[in-house]
Amino acid sequence: MLTEEQTLLLEAAGGFFAEQAPVALRRRVRDDRKSKGVDAGLWRAMGEMGFAGVLVPEADGGSGLGPVEAGLIALAAGRTLAPSPFLSSGVMAAAALAGGGEAERLGALAAGEAVIGLAVDEEGRHAPDRLTCQAEASGNGCRLTGAKTFVLDGAAADAFVVAAADAEGAGLFLVEGGADGLTRETDVLLDGSQSARLALEGAPAQRLGGADLVERFLSLGRACAAAEMTGLAEGVFALTGEHLRTRKQFGVEIGRFQALQHRAAHLFCEIELARAGTLKALRLLEADAADAAFAVAAAKAKAGQVAALAVQEAVQMHGGMGMTDEADPGLYMKRQRLLDRLLGDADQQRELAARALGY
Amino acid sequence: MIELDAFRAETRAWLEANCPASMRTPVASEEDMCWGGRDFVFQSQDQRLWLERMAARGWTAPEWPAEYGGGGLSHDQAQVLREEMARIGARPPLVSFGVWMLGPALLKYGTEEQKRKFLPPIVRGEIRWCQGYSEPGAGSDLASLQTRAEDRGDHWIVDGQKIWTSYADQADWIFCLVRTDPEAPKHLGISFVLFDMKTPGVSTRPITLISGKSPFCETFFDGVRVEKENLVGELNRGWDVAKYLLGHERAMIGAMGQAANARPLGELAAERLGRDDAGRLDQPMLRARLAEFDVDAFAFDAALEETGAALAAGRAHPAMASVLKYYGAELNKRRHELLMAAGGSDALEWEGARSNGGAAARDWLRTKANSIEGGTSEVQLNIIAKHLLRLPGA
Ligand SMILES: Cc1cc2nc3c(=O)[nH]c(=O)nc-3n(C[C@H](O)[C@H](O)[C@H](O)COP(=O)(O)OP(=O)(O)OC[C@H]3O[C@@H](n4cnc5c(N)ncnc54)[C@H](O)[C@@H]3O)c2cc1C
Numbered sequence: 213m214l215t216e217e218q219t220l221l222l223e224a225a226g227g228f229f230a231e232q233a234p235v236a237l238r239r240r241v242r243d244d245r246k247s248k249g250v251d252a253g254l255w256r257a258m259g260e261m262g263f264a265g266v267l268v269p270e271a272d273g274g275s276g277l278g279p280v281e282a283g284l285i286a287l288a289a290g291r292t293l294a295p296s297p298f299l300s301s302g303v304m305a306a307a308a309l310a311g312g313g314e315a316e317r318l319g320a321l322a323a324g325e326a327v328i329g330l331a332v333d334e335e336g337r338h339a340p341d342r343l344t345c346q347a348e349a350s351g352n353g354c355r356l357t358g359a360k361t362f363v364l365d366g367a368a369a370d371a372f373v374v375a376a377a378d379a380e381g382a383g384l385f386l387v388e389g390g391a392d393g394l395t396r397e398t399d400v401l402l403d404g405s406q407s408a409r410l411a412l413e414g415a416p417a418q419r420l421g422g423a424d425l426v427e428r429f430l431s432l433g434r435a436c437a438a439a440e441m442t443g444l445a446e447g448v449f450a451l452t453g454e455h456l457r458t459r460k461q462f463g464v465e466i467g468r469f470q471a472l473q474h475r476a477a478h479l480f481c482e483i484e485l486a487r488a489g490t491l492k493a494l495r496l497l498e499a500d501a502a503d504a505a506f507a508v509a510a511a512k513a514k515a516g517q518v519a520a521l522a523v524q525e526a527v528q529m530h531g532g533m534g535m536t537d538e539a540d541p542g543l544y545m546k547r548q549r550l551l552d553r554l555l556g557d558a559d560q561q562r563e564l565a566a567r568a569l570g571y
Numbered sequence: 572m573i574e575l576d577a578f579r580a581e582t583r584a585w586l587e588a589n590c591p592a593s594m595r596t597p598v599a600s601e602e603d604m605c606w607g608g609r610d611f612v613f614q615s616q617d618q619r620l621w622l623e624r625m626a627a628r629g630w631t632a633p634e635w636p637a638e639y640g641g642g643g644l645s646h647d648q649a650q651v652l653r654e655e656m657a658r659i660g661a662r663p664p665l666v667s668f669g670v671w672m673l674g675p676a677l678l679k680y681g682t683e684e685q686k687r688k689f690l691p692p693i694v695r696g697e698i699r700w701c702q703g704y705s706e707p708g709a710g711s712d713l714a715s716l717q718t719r720a721e722d723r724g725d726h727w728i729v730d731g732q733k734i735w736t737s738y739a740d741q742a743d744w745i746f747c748l749v750r751t752d753p754e755a756p757k758h759l760g761i762s763f764v765l766f767d768m769k770t771p772g773v774s775t776r777p778i779t780l781i782s783g784k785s786p787f788c789e790t791f792f793d794g795v796r797v798e799k800e801n802l803v804g805e806l807n808r809g810w811d812v813a814k815y816l817l818g819h820e821r822a823m824i825g826a827m828g829q830a831a832n833a834r835p836l837g838e839l840a841a842e843r844l845g846r847d848d849a850g851r852l853d854q855p856m857l858r859a860r861l862a863e864f865d866v867d868a869f870a871f872d873a874a875l876e877e878t879g880a881a882l883a884a885g886r887a888h889p890a891m892a893s894v895l896k897y898y899g900a901e902l903n904k905r906r907h908e909l910l911m912a913a914g915g916s917d918a919l920e921w922e923g924a925r926s927n928g929g930a931a932a933r934d935w936l937r938t939k940a941n942s943i944e945g946g947t948s949e950v951q952l953n954i955i956a957k958h959l960l961r962l963p964g965a
Contacts, residue, residue: 213880456962468964473956480955481894488877489870510869517866562862569865571837571852 214284214491221281225263225288232257233294235447235540238547241295242404248368249406251295255324258296265322267306272318274306279432283439283494287487290443291450293547295404299440299554300330300365304433308373308384311421317371329369330433331360331387331410338362338556340430345376347385347417354378355393355414356385364554366408367398374410374417375426382426385417392416403547431508434555435497438490438508438515441551445483445515445522448544452476452526459531472529479518479525486511486518506568513561516552523548578648582655589624591617595660600930601784604666607696609743625664626695632670634883635678640691646883668737669693669700671823673746676763676816680804689765701768702820703733703747703790704813711950713748714757714810718792720749720764727751727764729772729795735944739775739788742768746816749797752807763809765801772796782936783921783929818892820945822882825895827903827941829872836906837861840913857912864905871902890958897951900941907935 214222233254241247258264266282268274275281282303289298296302301321305328309318320326334344345358356376363372370389375382387394393415396408456467456476466472493511496504523545527534534541552558594617598604605611605618613619625631628642633649635641644652656663674693677686692698709716718731729749739745744767752760766773772795775788804812837852840861845853852858875895881887882895910931911918918935920926942948957965 213877453960453962456960465963467960467962470953470956470965473960473962473965474949474952476960476962477897477952477955480960481898484878484894485867485870485874485898488873489866491877492869492873507869510866513862513866514870562859562866565866565869566837566851566858566862569835569837571835571841571846571858571861 218280218284222284222288225285226291228261229288229292229294233292235292235543238293238295238404238543245400249295249404250297250327250365250368254294255296257324258298259322259324264302264324266302268318268322272315272322274318274322279435279497280494283436283490286436286439287443290440291447293444293543297327297365297368299433299436301326301328303436304330304429305373307429307432308420308425311425327365327368327370329366329372329408330364331372331374333362334360336361338560340375340382340426343375343377343382345374345412347376347378347383353416353418354385356387356412356417357414358412360410363408363410365405366396367406372410381423383422384420384425384429386420387415387417401550403550405550430555431497431504434512435490435493435508437551437554438493438512441515441519441548442486442490444544444548444551445486445519448522448526448541449479449483451540452529455530475525479522482518482521486515489514506565509561509564509568513558513565516558516561519548520552575647575651579651579655582652586655586659586661590659590661591621593617594621594662597660598662599927605664605696606666606699608699608741610741611699622664622696629694631665631696632674632694635674635690635694639686640694646880665696667693667696668702669698672702672816672820673700675819676812677803679815680812685803698743699741701736701739701742701745703736703745705735706732707734711947714761716748716750716761718749720751720762720797725799727797729792729797731792733790735787736790737787739790740777744768748809748813755807758810760807761809762806763803763812764797765803766795766797770795782933784933817946818889821892821896822879824941824945825899826875827899829875835865836909836913843913843915861909864909867902871898888959890954893951893954896945897948900948903941904938907938911935
């Protein structure tokens with residue numbers, strides 16, 4: 213169960229996003245190509261609330277909290293599809309920079325001023341154990357060569373955390389947005405966010421850590437993506453419930469039809485499981501438990517499956533209205549698709565889970 | 572936290588010293604379970620010892636107040652006890668409808684006298700109870716039950732029939748729903764009464780299940796005398812007691828969906844069906860289904876921990892028990908479908924020692940009842956739609 217502080221945090225975050233980042237904000241960001249897919253004002257406001265820096269140590273201007281708290285913020289953000297770079301910057305970049313030596317940048321992150329893009333995938337797929345992007349030592353730092361795709365928040369980013377292989381195996385590297393040898397091409401994605409494709413040709417970079425850090429960084433990102441999908445499922449399910457209670461056909465509310473009641477009740481149960489599984493994974497991450505790897509994979513698989521069901525049921529139960537751009541279910545559907553894909557989709561997570569269980 | 576750690580250490584030491592080695596092996600079939608009761612024949616001296624030792628501490632009903640024979644543990648302590656028992660693979664000392672269902676209802680609705688009379692023998696496994704709810708014409712629509720109780724001053728005379736009464740032929744007493752006011756609207760004319768199955772006029776006839784086993788009965792009442800002191804709760808308000816009890820029953824059935832220190836199915840399957848060069852289960856389609864199951868089982872266990880605790884503390888809507896019942900029942904059915912798939916052709920055996928009397932197949936068939944007993948899955952979904960989603964007309 214959540215502690216009292218965590219319950220308060222979730223309430224505060226829920227209230228904040230409902231007020232400062234209703235679904236209409238994502239719609240506005242989507243319709244404004246110059247936004248680069250994020251709302252800068254929202255990100256700064258998240259800085260003021262202490263959300264942007266939830267994982268940043270207090271000494272560096274952050275809140276110094278852990279995975280559970282980060283997950284709760286992601287969950288609340290998911291309910292309204294808040295267009296912030298929280299996952300890329302607040303969660304994953306903060307984890308990547310945790311090694312130290314980046315006090316200034318961490319301060320900017322915590323203030324909601326810095327946006328750091330997430331460069332893990334290559335050639336349109338998530339395969340962090342088969343990285344082709346290479347790092348070579350050079351002077352005090354190193355140089356990266358390779359190509360990255362689906363770089364989350366890549367359009368707005370002023371720097372990137374890049375996963376690449378060096379002599380020791382997989383590692384994480386920091387590359388400045390304006391670095392020599394780096395070219396960036398922006399992609400507008402289905403949910404209105406803007407990612408990038410990066411071409412790196414000996415781009416100067418700073419090494420942040422090796423395989424252990426990569427592992428922790430991916431786990432944290434996956435668990436928080438699961439949390440955001442859980443929130444997304446809750447958010448779209450609330451719309452569906454409201455529609456079932458108010459839309460009339462055959463002279464009665466459509467929520468009277470048992471065929472719909474049972475599907476809605478089943479979905480309610482599924483969302484309950486997604487939330488419990490996600491919280492459990494976040495707690496195990498916090499405790500650095502041995503079975504955290506399985507739990508994170510299982511939680512992301514579950515949240516992905518449940519959120520997919522939630523958006524599909526939402527569109528279907530809204531009828532023709534659900535198919536319109538004007539109604540919100542479609543926005544949830546698009547964001548769900550992206551979050552499931554991010555850091556490995558439900559199929560990939562189940563693969564990881566099966567391996568973790570020894571079969 | 573510190574007290575809990577101390578409790579854990581004590582509990583671990585006590586279990587280590589008191590749980591017989593043979594009670595730390597998996598329960599292979601229903602025959603291995605200790606049901607207690609007047610006529611119960613213990614399978615072994617260890618089984619008797621284990622029950623007696625646990626009952627002496629009240630740990631067959633860990634959270635009941637000590638004054639009624641229970642363990643008097645907090646929810647957290649009871650959780651520690653469960654974890655420590657699971658750690659050494661200890662069998663439940665007692666499987667009991669009295670503990671799962673009747674006890675909680677008596678603690679809430681019973682008189683002081685009833686609690687003192689009925690609870691301690693439940694804890695000690697001396698009296699085995701059965702549940703007389705369903706009737707041939709009253710299943711999902713339980714409130715339409717017709718078994719009549721006629722007022723005869725200081726007692727009632729009960730006439731009618733129950734069905735699907737689990738273990739009625741082995742039970743000592745029954746908690747039973749009877750109609751005490753045939754004129755009132757159906758929910759408002761029902762009373763919750765207790766009586767001895769040895770009372771003249773009670774008879775049972777076993778029904779064989781698709782598993783080939785016969786764990787339940789038709790139960791007939793022909794002029795059965797029931798004392799008025801054995802009414803639980805108010806006259807004609809038995810439906811409240813019945814529903815409260817069902818909440819506990821549902822949470823308990825839901826918990827059957829829990830993986831409970833079982834070995835991963837994938838490992839079992841790999842042992843039997845083989846692995847590929849990369850060490851993966853050699854049947855990719857089955858492997859994918861197993862992974863889907865394990866993901867759901869993980870999330871369900873987490874929900875059981877989270878919501879089970881909240882339900883026990885009265886901090887969750889009582890209808891959340893229906894969420895656990897529905898999902899747990901469906902999950903347990905899936906587990907046994909997969910066990911049959913993982914078991915290969917050996918799982919088809921019906922008799923003989925090698926297959927432990929056809930346990931795999933019989934258990935698989937038995938689980939099909941999980942989504943029927945205690946209220947069907949459809950009924951749970953109705954309850955969720957009505958009480959948790961507040962959908963119109965549900
Ligand atoms: C192994 C086992 C043990 C049992 N043990 C006991 C016991 O110890 N004591 C006891 O009293 N009872 C016991 N039962 C009975 C059990 O509670 C009932 O079987 C159950 O409530 C369903 O009633 P029914 O069998 O009459 O089915 P019905 O109510 O006839 O249901 C038939 C089908 O119709 C569906 N249905 C019914 N109403 C609705 C509705 N409103 N909306 C949608 N679908 C609906 C049901 O979901 C089901 O699929 C046991 C049953 C089993 C299988």
